[in-house]
Amino acid sequence: MSWDWLSLPGMPRPLRADARVFDPEGAACEVSLVLVPEGVQIPMDDPAVQEARRRILAEPPFDAVTTLLSDESRFEGSVVVARGDQAARLADDPFARLFPARRLQVEAGVLGTVPPPAGPTIERYGSGNPWPWDRF
């Protein structure tokens, strides 16, 4: 399974996320949640969204990252997960350069840790799948 529905406080509706970020045994974490404002439409292939994906690959990894989708073409937001000392780096969430980010404290049993993408692919593996899910 490459995606599942994610619902966090502040999200008006569940959105598709990389299924690997869900972990019922995941420790409590901090999240940088970026949501595209109501009424704004931005394609997943927009150069600004592409550049945010490049920055995720280039910079030190977070515990987990997923873009959020509702259909096959629009970028709806992102979730970046960090724990401990690394949570301070959420202030540099590359997706927060597109739209304002909210910081959330998420309790244990929701989000896990996912190995960082191998790189350098920034494309989605199937247009309906969130990045960085990495196989067809």
Added chain:
Amino acid sequence: MFEPGATFPDLCLPDHNGSKRTLSDLVAADPVILQTYRGWWCPKEQRYFRRLVALQEELEVGYARIVSVSIDPPPVAAAFRAGLGARWTFLCDPDRTELERLGLRETTDTVNDPYVPAVFTLGPDLRVHAAYDGYWYWGRPTPEELLQDLRALSRDARDDFAAPLP
């Protein structure tokens, strides 16, 4: 040196962030350019990396991957990678465990005991498509040779490489 058709060993090494990774997980289901390099200090590696960095903009949309392996420890590899602007995974073998298993020690450098510079193009099953011995700089593959290899590997790996038509 591994010959075309051989299966490349599934390496298990820390990446540039210090997290243990396996080659098979990094490759997943894509063609890959696997590069061994001496270390950050070598001018030939610095020059060749600039070629790979120029290629990464095509790989980032072409569903192919690069993995670089050296004896550099993670903090050094991370700094080198950042300076290059590379956005792929560097594997670190400062204890030379995989170097010995692969038999790729450069015997003429007894100070650093580095990897022989080499490039392998691999299929998703780690099968070697082509092997390039980069001990002499001109033995390394040109960008065009790498692109030709990736085309052949992708043709093999993708059932729909020929566009599905009505």
